[in-house]
Amino acid sequence: MVQVRTYTIPPTKLMPNSPHLLIHYPKLLLSEVSAKDFNPTTIYDLFASNGWQSQWIARYGRTQLSHYHSAAHECMAVISGNGATLRFGVADTTSDEEEHTHGHGYEDGAIEVQASLGDVFILPAGVAHKTYAPRPDAETLKFHESKEDDGTLIKDTRKARKFFEGIAIEGEFMMMGAYPVGNEWDFRVGGDHEGRYREVWRVPKPKRDPVLGQSKDGLVGIWKESPNTNSSSKL
Template sequence: MVVVKKYQLPPTELIPNSPQPLLHYPGFLKVGGSQNLAAEVYDLFSSNGWQTQWIFRYGPTQTSHYHSEAHECMAVLTGSAKIRFGVADTSSDLDESTYGSGKEDGGVVVDANAGDVFILPAGTAHKTFNTSPSAEFKLLTPGDGHNVAADDVRDALANVELTGFTMIGAYPKDGGSWDFAKGGENAGEYEKVWSVTRPDHDPVLGTAEEGLCGQWH
């Protein structure tokens, strides 16, 4: 049985978030012992019409950001971390925005562990921090993070060395390109972000009602 956690994140002064809930499927992927985990996740995403575009290894923290034109799926391949959803950083000092008062009020902090899947409606702010094992931030796939630059994408993903806290990211194949909005860019135009077309399939649950097809209206 699939465990589905939902988080309804209201808009803030700087972040649109979404009328649709953030979806979290804890431990959905069977990560133990698989030598081709990234390739298997790629197959699952592809079968549901989602395009794998990157694998990142995350550093100790990052800037909170959102994507204004695309829904996003992030699946945890290795490691653990915390992810803060729903609020913008208000300080350029990463330590202050992560551990101090340099952020908007509100939001939720969720534990992210290997096997977890997150589905973020367009506009949802997110910030990954407290990663374990600790490592430097790095794009592990060939390309610029908007596609996997390889003739055989599946083979390229299967050969990525997964170290630290890593996630694989995918977006609807017919959806918009992801941008890196830090907050305030869409002030007064949140409805535009909220109108990004809902995909026909959940990236991992397909058309099952437990997934976005039943949860997003």
């Protein structure tokens, strides 16, 4: 039976977050990513079979800016490493990395989750997130993005699959990110959509969960068809 954890992430002064629930499947892909012959194409193929396109693999550094994606829902799968802390729902309020990571330089109301190998997270568009304190420790982010030489997303599936096939998995904390086909992610920080949160909340619900497909145990059953974006809220 699939273990499912969900979190309600309400809007803050600086972050839109979402009426949809944040979904976490602990260790759902552990057997796949623990295999001796594991290659990222295993996860690429799984996501693709459910209408989600893998777009990057990241080896995480010690911290990053809290951010969100305004035009796409995101799936992140932990494919390597011993773990990291993921903070959801709040904006950083200072540029000082130590303060916004280990101090008090972020909004109140954060939800922190310890990510482990094989975990899968599904983030609704607008949900703030940052990854820090990876295990084993790594100084800086190393980002592998599936793009052409001109900076556009690789659309040819065979070429994209070959891109992921060539990425080495060497034990650092790494996640693989995917989005519904036709969606591309952007990088937004606190305050970018002030007064315009509904624009983010209107991103259409995907037809399938990236891992569980049409099962009601996943996104299809957990997310309502369309969030209420017509309330009188000024957010």
